[in-house]
Amino acid sequence: MIDIAILGAAGRMGQRLVALARQESGFNVVAAIEKPDHPAQARDAGEVAGIGAIGLPITSDLTRRADVLLDFTTPAATRHWLKKCRDGRIAMLIGTTGLQDADHATIDQAAADIPILQSPTMALGIAVMIRLVAQAASAIGADCDVEIVESHHRFKKDAPSGTALAIADAILKAVGRNRDSLVFGRRGADCPRKPGEVGVHSLRLGDDVGRHTAAFALLGERLEISHTATSRDTFVRGALRAARWLAGQKPGRYTLADVLGL
Numbered sequence: 001m002i003d004i005a006i007l008g009a010a011g012r013m014g015q016r017l018v019a020l021a022r023q024e025s026g027f028n029v030v031a032a033i034e035k036p037d038h039p040a041q042a043r044d045a046g047e048v049a050g051i052g053a054i055g056l057p058i059t060s061d062l063t064r065r066a067d068v069l070l071d072f073t074t075p076a077a078t079r080h081w082l083k084k085c086r087d088g089r090i091a092m093l094i095g096t097t098g099l100q101d102a103d104h105a106t107i108d109q110a111a112a113d114i115p116i117l118q119s120p121t122m123a124l125g126i127a128v129m130i131r132l133v134a135q136a137a138s139a140i141g142a143d144c145d146v147e148i149v150e151s152h153h154r155f156k157k158d159a160p161s162g163t164a165l166a167i168a169d170a171i172l173k174a175v176g177r178n179r180d181s182l183v184f185g186r187r188g189a190d191c192p193r194k195p196g197e198v199g200v201h202s203l204r205l206g207d208d209v210g211r212h213t214a215a216f217a218l219l220g221e222r223l224e225i226s227h228t229a230t231s232r233d234t235f236v237r238g239a240l241r242a243a244r245w246l247a248g249q250k251p252g253r254y255t256l257a258d259v260l261g262l
Contacts, residue, residue, distance in 0.1 A: 001026060001027070001028045002026055002027055002028065002067050002068065002243065002244060002247045003028050003030045003064070003065070003066045003067045003068075004021060004027055004028070004029055004030065004066055004067065004068050004069070004070060004243055005029075005030060005031035005032075005033060005062055005064075005066035005068075005069045005070070005090075006018060006021070006029060006031065006032050006033065006045075006069075006070050007033050007034075007069065007070065007071045007072065007073050007077060007081060008033075008034065008071070008072055008073040008077070009032035009033055009034055009040075009045050009048070009049075009058055010032075010034050010038060010040035010043075010045075010048050010058060011072070011073070012232060013072040013095070013232065013235065013236065014032070014034075014049075014072065015048060015049040015050065016049070016232055016233055016236045017070060017072075017236055017239065017240070018032060018045050018046065018048075018049040018051070018054075019046075019049045019050065019051045020233065020236050020237065020240060021240060022046070022051060022054060024240055026244065027240065027243075027244075029045070029054070029056060030056075030064040030065075030066050031056075031059065031062050031063060031064055031066060032045035032048075032056055032057075032058045032059070033058070033059060033060065033061070033062065034058050034059075034060065035060065035077070036060040038058070038060075040058050041058055041059070041060065042057050042058065042059075043057065043058055044056065044057060044058075045057065045058050062084065062088075065088065065090070066090055067090070067091060067247045068090070068091045068092070068093055068243045068246055068247050069081060069085055069090050069091070069092050069093070070093045070095070070239060070243060071092060071093065071094050071095065071096055072095040072096060072239075073096055074096060074098070075096060075098050075099050075100070075103060077096070078094060078096045078099065078103065079103065079106070082094075082106060082107065082110050083110075085110070085114055086110040086113050086114055089113065089114055090114065091114055091115040091116070091117075091246050091247060091249070092110075092114060092115075092116050092117075093116075093117045093118075093239060093242055093243050093246055094107070094116065094117070094118040094119075095118075095119060095120075095121070095122055095235070095239060097120050097158050097161065097162035098157070098158040098162070099118075099162075104118075107253060108253060111251060111252055111253035112251060113251050114251050115246050115249040115250060115251055115252055115254065116252075116253050116254065117242050117245075117246045117253075117254040117255065117256070117258070117259070118253065118254075118255070119166075119242075119255055119256050120161065120162025120163045120165070120166050121161075121162070121163040121166075121210070121235060121238075122234075122235040122236070122238035122239040122242060122256065123163075123210070123227065123229050123234050123235055123238055124238045124241070124256065124259075124260060125227045125229075126163055126166075126212065126227050126256070127255070127256035127257050127259075127260055127262060128260070128262070129167065129212065129214075129225055129226075129227045130166055130167055130170045130257070131170075131257065131262050132225050133167055133170050133171050133174075133214045133225055134170040134171065134173065134174040135174075136214075136216055136223060136225060137170075137171040137174040137175050137216065138174040138175070140216050140218070140223070141175075142175040142176070142177070142196065143195065143196075144216045144217060144218050145193060145215075145216070145217040145218075146171055146198045146199070146214065146215065146216055146217075147198070147199040147200075147201070147214075147215045147217075148160075148164050148167055148168055148171075148198065148199065148200045148201070148212070148213070148214050148215075149201045149203070149211075149212070149213045149215075150163065150164040150200075150201070150202055150203070150210075150211065150212045150213075151202075151203035151204075151205055151208050151210070151211040151212075152202075152203070152204060152205075152208055152209075152210055152211075153204070153205070153206065153207050153208050153209065154204050154205065154206060154207075156204060159202040159204070160184065160200050160201075160202045161202070161210070161212070163210070163212055164200055164202070164212060165200075167212060167214055168182060168198055168200055171198060171214065172198065177196065177198075181196055181197055181198050182197070182198050182199075182200055183197045183198065183199050183200070184199075184200050184201075184202075185199075185200075185201055185202075186199070209229040209230060209231060209232055209234070210227075210228070210229040211226070211227070211228045211229070212226065212227050213225070213226040213227075214226075238256070241259065242256060242259050245258075245259045246259075
């Protein structure tokens with residue numbers, strides 16, 4: 001059995017992690033954690049998740065040791081728990097978005113002591129898409145027009161999505177460019193597309209779970225590589241598969257590509 005702790009257990013992602021981890025064999029949820037002032041404090045995590053009581057109250061701290069801690073919260077919470085996991089030698093799966101360069105540097109440092117898997121999305125198909133867009137950019141060439149469009153639900157805080165930026169980074173690396181080439185939306189009476197730029201555009205629509213498209217265009221033809229998530233459980237199942245894999249790894253920094261052997 002793999003003992004897991006779930007941060008943000010009363011949130012949308014946390015609730016589904018609690019529910020599906022209970023359904024899958026091989027997992028034991030030993031902690032459901034929320035911030036100290038959260039109204040769900042002390043409530044049964046199963047009841048909060050809508051699956052009935054499981055005898056596990058939501059707490060503000062880790063009261064039992066876990067093999068893997070799953071984090072889908074905020075950058076501030078990630079920073080706090082990264083130190084705790086490093087001190088306690090607990091593997092950490094990070095799905096938090098909006099992390100800054102300094103956060104990634106800190107993750108690199110912590111990965112010297114514990115296994116860490118960090119990804120802006122836990123959709124397995126996105127890991128494959130990132131590999132495909134890099135191949136497309138490399139094969140078609142640096143002179144093609146590239147546009148990335150992402151769509152998420154109206155409640156998403158950060159824009160563009162971390163996944164869109166990961167797709168952009170894969171393309172830029174393939175053609176030898178950096179984020180200076182990114183253009184976030186366009187506006188104005190005179191803003192024609194400049195050679196080498198990569199456009200990134202964000203839509204926020206209703207309850208859209210997540211859609212990402214990378215378009216590569218030459219005069220007379222266009223290639224589009226797309227991924228659509230139709231359920232939040234897509235990310236939950238991917239996270240649990242990743243957590244199962246991560247529990248047996250040595251210290252280091254990993255991605256979903258490692259889980260899939262890409």
